[in-house]
Amino acid sequence: MLKLALTARWIAALVLCLLLAVAFALLAQWQINRTFIENTSNEAWSDVKIVDLETVAEPNAPFTFNEISVVEEKTILTKVMTKITFNPSRALLVANRIQLNGDAGYWVVVPTRTEKAELFVAVGFVQGEEKAKQALAQIKELFTVQAFMPVMGRLLPSEAPEQSLGPDVYATLSVPQLINNQLDEGSEVPTYTGFLALTEQSMFNSIEGVQPLTIGMPQSDSQVNWLSAFYAIEWTVFAGFAVFMWWRLLADAYKKQQAALLAE
Numbered sequence: 001m002l003k004l005a006l007t008a009r010w011i012a013a014l015v016l017c018l019l020l021a022v023a024f025a026l027l028a029q030w031q032i033n034r035t036f037i038e039n040t041s042n043e044a045w046s047d048v049k050i051v052d053l054e055t056v057a058e059p060n061a062p063f064t065f066n067e068i069s070v071v072e073e074k075t076i077l078t079k080v081m082t083k084i085t086f087n088p089s090r091a092l093l094v095a096n097r098i099q100l101n102g103d104a105g106y107w108v109v110v111p112t113r114t115e116k117a118e119l120f121v122a123v124g125f126v127q128g129e130e131k132a133k134q135a136l137a138q139i140k141e142l143f144t145v146q147a148f149m150p151v152m153g154r155l156l157p158s159e160a161p162e163q164s165l166g167p168d169v170y171a172t173l174s175v176p177q178l179i180n181n182q183l184d185e186g187s188e189v190p191t192y193t194g195f196l197a198l199t200e201q202s203m204f205n206s207i208e209g210v211q212p213l214t215i216g217m218p219q220s221d222s223q224v225n226w227l228s229a230f231y232a233i234e235w236t237v238f239a240g241f242a243v244f245m246w247w248r249l250l251a252d253a254y255k256k257q258q259a260a261l262l263a264e
Contacts, residue, residue, distance in 0.1 A: 005250055009196045009249055010236055010246075010253075013246055013249070013250075014246050017242045017245065017246040018242075018243070020190070020239075020242040021239040021240070022239075024235045024238040024239035024242060025235070025236070025239045027231075028231075028232045028233075028234075028236045028239065029232075031229070031231040031232035031235060032228075032232045035226075035228040035229045035232060046074050046076070046233060047074055047075070047077070048077045048079060049076055049078050049079070050078075050079050050080070050081050050152060051076075051079075051080055051081070051153065052080065052081060052082065052096070053119075053192075053196075054082070054116065056080060056155065057155060057194060059116055059117030059190030059191060060117075060190045060191065060193070061193065062156045062193060063158065063193045063194045065078075065155055065192065065194065067079075067155060069156060070109060077154075079153060079154055079155075080153065080154075080196070081150060081151070081154070082119070082150070082151065083114065083115060083148040084112040084113060084121065084151055085112060085113050085145060085146055085147060085148050085152050086110050086111075086112050086121075086143065086145065087145055088110055088139050088140055088142075088143035088145070089140055090110070090111045090183070090199075091109065091110045091111075091136055091138055091139045091140055092108075092110075092168040092169070092170060092178070092182060093106045093108060093109070093132050093133070093136055093169045093170065094107040094109055094122070094167060094171075094172065095169060095170065095171055095173070097125060099211070099213075099214045100214040100215070100216060101214070102241060103125075103127050104127070104183065105126050105128060105131075105132060106125070106126050106127075106129070106169075107124070107125055107173065107213065108122070108123050108124045108125075108135060108136060108139065108210060109121065109122050109123070109124060109142075109173060109178070109195070110139070111178070111182055111183060112196075113189070114214045115148070116188040116190070116194075117189060118179075118183060118189050118190070118191040118192070119191070119192045119195070119196055120173070120175060120178055120182075120192075120195040120196070121153070121195065121196045121197075121198060122173065122196070122197045123202055123210075123215060124198070124202070124204045124207075124210035124212065124213065125210070125211045125212070125213050125214075126209045126210055126255050127209070127211075127213070128209075128238065131209040132209075134208075134209070135209050135210050136168065138173045138208075139204060139207060142207075143203075151196070151198060152195075152198075152203070153196040153197050153198040153199060153200075154196070154199060155194050155195075155196055155197075156194055157194050158174055158175035158176065158193055158194060158195065158237075159173045159174050160172060161174035161176065162174070162179040163242075173195055175192075175193055175194065179191055185207045197215060198212065199213050199214065200212060207251070234264070
């Protein structure tokens with residue numbers, strides 16, 4: 001069969017099949033490049049602006065703030081700034097939190113007071129239940145009520161309430177639930193219906209294990225275009241089939257040649 005394969009006719013057929021295989025392989029590579037769509041940035045926005053909390057939210061009013069806006073084709077994240085005084089003795093934990101790098105753990109949340117109202121502030125992330133409870137105990141023990149200080153963060157809406165997981169440990173960050181359980185009973189001070197998340201370094205990060213919050217889309221995250229993935233597999237099969245067809249036709253021709261020689 002090798003002698004037959006080395007004839008001009010079958011060499012030409014092989015070259016043609018190899019050219020087809022290369023074309024199919026290039027098409028497969030093109031589809032692979034379209035299969036995985038990487039995020040172009042670490043966040044879903046291109047610019048950040050900062051506004052006063054009082055300009056975008058009112059105490060005891062429904063939460064209507066939208067931190068993402070589009071201006072002249074630019075996606076803008078709006079962070080808020082205000083002055084608060086912390087009440088560490090009423091600090092708490094919120095479970096089921098995930099950082100951008102995939103770490104699961106707890107948020108440390110501290111009730112605070114602005115010049116106008118109560119405001120719950122998520123001040124840090126701790127990985128692991130034991131470390132989270134240790135950090136919470138240290139915050140309650142080491143920190144006292146602070147004078148008003150400026151802070152900046154992301155104003156986010158309250159989550160749906162769920163059954164608490166234990167003393168000072170909650171399954172979600174539900175502002176109404178925290179108002180009932182964490183604020184002084186009978187307090188008539190108004191409260192913001194959203195909460196503030198600190199994504200920069202703060203004094204609470206001096207406690208071992210307490211990290212700044214990371215919220216957003218990770219840069220390594222990607223989407224899969226399954227239709228392109230299917231086409232990539234299809235073109236790869238075609239590339240292999242082109243070479244297989246040449247070998248199959250050569251084998252059939254060789255069998256016919258041998259049968260003709262035996263018949264003579």
